[in-house]
Amino acid sequence: MGRTGAGSLAGNKAVSQGELARNGMNDKASEMMEEEREALAADWADICVGLRKDLGQQLYGQWIRPVELGNFCRETGTLDLYLPTEFSANWVNDRFADRLSLAWKIARSEVRNVRISVHPGRRKLPDIHVGPAAANDHTPQPTNPADAIAELGSAGLDPSLTFATFVTGEGNVLAYNAAQRMAASETPQFSPLYLKAATGQGKTHLLHAIGHQFAAAKPGSRIFYCSAERFMVEFVQALRQNQMIEFKSRLRGFDMLLVDDIQFIIGKASAQEELLYTIDALLAEGKRLGFAADRAPQALDGVEPRLLSRLSMGLVADIQAADIDLRRKILEHRLTRFTSNDVPDDVIEFLARTISRNVRELVGGLNKLIAYAQLTGQPVSLNLAEEQLTDILSANRRRITIDEIQRTVCQFYRLDRSEMASKRRARAVVRPRQVAMYLAKVLTPRSYPEIGRKFGGRDHSTVIHAVRLIEDLRARDADMDGDVRSLLRQLES
Numbered sequence: 001m002g003r004t005g006a007g008s009l010a011g012n013k014a015v016s017q018g019e020l021a022r023n024g025m026n027d028k029a030s031e032m033m034e035e036e037r038e039a040l041a042a043d044w045a046d047i048c049v050g051l052r053k054d055l056g057q058q059l060y061g062q063w064i065r066p067v068e069l070g071n072f073c074r075e076t077g078t079l080d081l082y083l084p085t086e087f088s089a090n091w092v093n094d095r096f097a098d099r100l101s102l103a104w105k106i107a108r109s110e111v112r113n114v115r116i117s118v119h120p121g122r123r124k125l126p127d128i129h130v131g132p133a134a135a136n137d138h139t140p141q142p143t144n145p146a147d148a149i150a151e152l153g154s155a156g157l158d159p160s161l162t163f164a165t166f167v168t169g170e171g172n173v174l175a176y177n178a179a180q181r182m183a184a185s186e187t188p189q190f191s192p193l194y195l196k197a198a199t200g201q202g203k204t205h206l207l208h209a210i211g212h213q214f215a216a217a218k219p220g221s222r223i224f225y226c227s228a229e230r231f232m233v234e235f236v237q238a239l240r241q242n243q244m245i246e247f248k249s250r251l252r253g254f255d256m257l258l259v260d261d262i263q264f265i266i267g268k269a270s271a272q273e274e275l276l277y278t279i280d281a282l283l284a285e286g287k288r289l290g291f292a293a294d295r296a297p298q299a300l301d302g303v304e305p306r307l308l309s310r311l312s313m314g315l316v317a318d319i320q321a322a323d324i325d326l327r328r329k330i331l332e333h334r335l336t337r338f339t340s341n342d343v344p345d346d347v348i349e350f351l352a353r354t355i356s357r358n359v360r361e362l363v364g365g366l367n368k369l370i371a372y373a374q375l376t377g378q379p380v381s382l383n384l385a386e387e388q389l390t391d392i393l394s395a396n397r398r399r400i401t402i403d404e405i406q407r408t409v410c411q412f413y414r415l416d417r418s419e420m421a422s423k424r425r426a427r428a429v430v431r432p433r434q435v436a437m438y439l440a441k442v443l444t445p446r447s448y449p450e451i452g453r454k455f456g457g458r459d460h461s462t463v464i465h466a467v468r469l470i471e472d473l474r475a476r477d478a479d480m481d482g483d484v485r486s487l488l489r490q491l492e493s
């Protein structure tokens with residue numbers, strides 16, 4: 001690809017000759033800035049060549065080509081990259097931020113951070129994404145503020161977020177099944193469906209999957225997907241522009257309404273009322289509704305009771321935080337489905353075990369690692385993961401305490417908590433105590449004497465003996481190994 005094929009420069013104005021002169025800067029300085037701008041553009045063109053190869057023409061064309069190079073701040077090492085809409089900026093941030101940042105760091109060491117945002121000139125433009133999921137064109141289009149309502153009709157479902165790419169485990173299978181039934185059943189079932197989960201656990205993924213499935217099952221149907229925040233922006237805009245009648249009638253013309261991050265509607269009385277009327281109108285016509293939030297309906301303080309009752313009148317489905325088994329499955333699924341890179345089993349195990357806070361970070365960590373390996377030609381290894389994912393890993397390394405271990409072990413073996421420090425020598429007490437000492441050694445940075453003190457002031461040699469004994473028993477006795485594995489899973493989830 002020629003250099004001119006890459007994204008254009010959005011920062012021209014900020015470093016233009018005229019502006020420099022107005023700021024009293026001399027010609028030399030302006031020449032240097034102009035040179036820097038050209039050098040950045042050249043680097044960006046090179047980076048684009050690599051990205052197009054790695055991502056493929058379609059992804060590259062949809063998400064990277066619209067990126068415009070913004071200003072570079074030497075003091076902070078921050079480079080701005082702009083996208084035309086909020087939706088596309090969020091999308092690129094979620095999926096490509098690490099890759100872009102890494103590529104820039106490799107191309108130019110002064111770039112320490114990459115900041116992805118909406119082009120400053122277009123920040124106020126609406127970005128609502130609605131309508132039947134078109135098969136091919138998912139590129140968000142910049143829109144005109146006067147056309148807030150006219151925009152209802154473009155596609156906005158992410159093509160990669162489908163039921164086929166959603167991996168199920170014990171904690172999310174109920175939500176997954178309900179979502180499938182809601183989308184695919186002949187008559188509406190489980191509607192309104194309310195998905196509840198902590199951040200990064202797949203709510204948005206399932207809402208998009210519902211939209212795709214419904215569009216496939218009922219071609220030509222009209223699907224509305226947006227976040228509650230966007231709903232409010234559109235609502236206020238319609239109010240200001242005296243377009244409420246159009247706004248209402250458009251909304252009520254949809255066959256499926258999917259509203260994400262519903263918690264953002266807290267405290268916004270008039271938008272809540274509008275949403276309530278919309279829900280009632282759609283339900284009366286047997287339309288399907290799906291909502292997602294980071295908390296249960298009852299915990300949405302500041303949302304009016306009538307709206308709460310509508311949100312919870314169908315099925316409220318909880319998506320639990322992915323446990324280690326699901327985290328492992330998600331990584332394996334992504335590897336078979338999306339990349340042919342060779343990622344050794346020990347790296348998968350390490351990531352699944354360590355990155356436990358949410359699936360977004362887990363997937364982001366894997367992507368970052370693979371991108372780094374591809375860009376530098378190094379093999380993926382445990383060392384590379386430790387070295388490249390320091391931020392994610394340290395944010396995820398939860399400090400497990402000896403108290404927590406003792407509590408978990410006592411619950412597991414149905415013992416009173418005081419037995420951990422007691423002098424009792426009955427086998428039913430001694431063995432769990434030894435297991436707890438072993439876990440304290442494996443899961444905490446505490447020394448043998450420190451662990452001994454936490455177990456009723458026992459000597460360090462007692463702890464060493466316990467650790468060796470449990471190691472030995474794990475190797476010989478499948479039941480003991482199963483118990484310890486189950487405790488490790490509970491403590492590390």
Ligand SMILES: Nc1ncnc2c1ncn2[C@@H]1O[C@H](COP(=O)(O)OP(=O)(O)OP(=O)(O)O)[C@@H](O)[C@H]1O
Nearest residue numbers: 165166167198199200201202203204205330359360
């Ligand atoms: N079970 C899963 N299988 C496959 N991918 C998943 C799963 N759960 C989450 N993901 C992926 O993790 C990332 C974050 O998921 P998603 O955006 O749906 O989270 P969320 O619950 O909506 O988070 P937030 O509340 O922060 O918006 C996405 O890339 C999504 O595809």
